Each structure stands twice: as structure tokens, then as C-alpha cells.
Amino acid sequence: MSDSPYSTQLAELARKISETQLLGTDPEFVELARQEVARLTAEKDMLEQAAAQFGSDHSGETDTTEPTKGPCTIEIRPGTGGDEAKNWANDLLRMYLRFAETHKLAVVFIDELIVKIRGTIILNGVARSAFETFQFESGVHRVQRVPETEAQGRIHTSTASVAVLPEVAPSVIKIRDEDLEWQFMRSSGAGGQSVNKTSSAVRLTHKPSGLVATARQEKKQEQNRKIALELLRSQLWEIEEEKRQATLGAARSAIGRARRSEKIRTYNFPQNRMTDHRSKQSWYNLTGILEGNLLPILEELYSALTAEPGEPAA
Numbered sequence: 001m002s003d004s005p006y007s008t009q010l011a012e013l014a015r016k017i018s019e020t021q022l023l024g025t026d027p028e029f030v031e032l033a034r035q036e037v038a039r040l041t042a043e044k045d046m047l048e049q050a051a052a053q054f055g056s057d058h059s060g061e062t063d064t065t066e067p068t069k070g071p072c073t074i075e076i077r078p079g080t081g082g083d084e085a086k087n088w089a090n091d092l093l094r095m096y097l098r099f100a101e102t103h104k105l106a107v108v109f110i111d112e113l114i115v116k117i118r119g120t121i122i123l124n125g126v127a128r129s130a131f132e133t134f135q136f137e138s139g140v141h142r143v144q145r146v147p148e149t150e151a152q153g154r155i156h157t158s159t160a161s162v163a164v165l166p167e168v169a170p171s172v173i174k175i176r177d178e179d180l181e182w183q184f185m186r187s188s189g190a191g192g193q194s195v196n197k198t199s200s201a202v203r204l205t206h207k208p209s210g211l212v213a214t215a216r217q218e219k220k221q222e223q224n225r226k227i228a229l230e231l232l233r234s235q236l237w238e239i240e241e242e243k244r245q246a247t248l249g250a251a252r253s254a255i256g257r258a259r260r261s262e263k264i265r266t267y268n269f270p271q272n273r274m275t276d277h278r279s280k281q282s283w284y285n286l287t288g289i290l291e292g293n294l295l296p297i298l299e300e301l302y303s304a305l306t307a308e309p310g311e312p313a314a
Helices: 007-023 030-057 083-102 130-137 221-246 286-290 295-306
Strands: 072-078 106-111 114-118 120-123 126-129 139-145 156-166 180-185 201-206 211-215 263-268 273-276 281-284
Touching (some): 007 030, 072 083, 072 130, 072 221, 083 106, 083 114, 083 139, 083 156, 083 286, 106 211, 114 130, 120 130, 120 295, 126 130, 130 295, 156 221, 180 221, 211 221, 273 286
Parallel strands (some): 139 263
Antiparallel strands (some): 072 156, 180 201, 273 281
């Protein structure tokens, strides 16, 4: 069990259960403690089931060919709106990072506005991978708000695109060495001693498709090469997945995972409302949402967007 990604969460839950049981010795807190122990125990049972399934799925095999069951890379790009679009892209990244921090997910920075997230989230009572959790965030996120630099108080509309990519095994997407063009440069940093004085940053171009992947966060070039190649493989998977989705019926392709160019969501600050245009659902309290309070939203979207056409959401 020590090699399971659930080990830390299980240990933390066991500690909380033990501490809460001690509260039960105080007559004033006995009922509250009983309810909390029941809740924590149920959560621990679900994680233990997920850990057992993980052990079964990974016994003797580490190179999974099911991309959707593993980590994900979130790549955010500013769209229309100039500097405000850049600010919005950073706000979205911070939102996902806050969610990851709250739920103890592991985060690796790949490049500016690109992060890899790994771990497991309980969605609607079921353990889901990072990719399963975030997959429906892919698409264009539009914001309507008054920028801090706007002296006249006018509302501006800006956009940022989000791509959620799975970690794809080499056996799933094969890339020929002759199709790759590698470029190496010095990593940019905050200045002073933190600036990398070697050419460790990597820019990788896939010549047939023109796709580009960059990685600069690691100090060693070899690590950044590996990260860039993994990112490129994920980008190629996205293209193949879009081709596959295009072959599905119109009713099926109208829902589910969006292309990164498809407008999926609007954040309206004057009305304190976020609306998802696929599920036709709205949520309020934008401050809380941008602070990473996403779990209810992710759960509702997962139910709505994984339901078969004509089938009610779970």
C-alpha cells in the first residue's frame, strides 16, 4: 500500500478519525463526534476501495494505455482582451492551483501557465483521476468585469482558453525521432542567483503538425526534454481525440469534452454568476469559485456531461 497514491490521504483520514474519537469522550461533543467519525470512516472506506483497485490495475504494469485514468496537464492561453486577458489566464490558473492545494493533489509546473496535476478526487462518491476530474474544463472561459486599471468603471470582456490533456503512454501515441526538432535555451527566472545559467529550457517542435511544446521549470535539460516530449504526446492525443469525436453523431458531440476553441463558460462579475453553456447551469459566489471552491461544480458537470443523450444526469 505504501506505493499507492492514496497512502497519504488514508493516513491523514486515520489520524482525523483517531482525534475525533477522543472528542467523543466529552459529553458535550459526543453526538457531533459520532457523526464526524461516521463521515470520515465512509470517506476512508471509499479511498480504501480505490486503493485496492489501483493495486489491481497496476500490478506488474506501470505503463497504462488508458490516458483518462491518470494525471492531467492544464494549459491556459490568454485570448482576446490584451493585458486583462493575461490577468484572467493567471486567475484561472490560480483557481485550479487553489483547488489542487485544498484537495492535496500533486502539482508540477511545466512552463508559464502550464501545470501537471496528479492525484485522486472523490466525485459523487467515486474516486476519479485528475484527468477525469478536470476534463470538462477544456474550452474558452469568458470573463465580464471591470479591470483594476479601468478608471471609468466600464465592463470589459476577456477570454482565456483552457486545454486539459491526459498523460499519454508512448505505446498509445508513437512519435518518430525524425519528426522532432529540438531547441535549447536558458531558462528565464526571477533574477539573481535563481536564473539558470545553462541551456536547460527546451522547445520541441513536431514538424508534421507544427505543434510546439516547451518546458523550462526543471534545472536539468534532460528532465525538461522528457516533460516537453510528454506534453507533445498529449497534444497529439488531443488532435486524434477531436478527430474521433468528429465521427460521432451530432447529438453525442454536442455534449462532453469541448475543443479548446469552443466557448464553454462565462464568468459575469456584475451579476456574481458563472454559467456553463453546455449544461445550462449557473453558480453564484465568483469570489469563492476563483478561490478554488470547485468541487460542487465539477461534480455537477461530470454528471451532466457524461450522461448519455436522453438520459438524466446521475
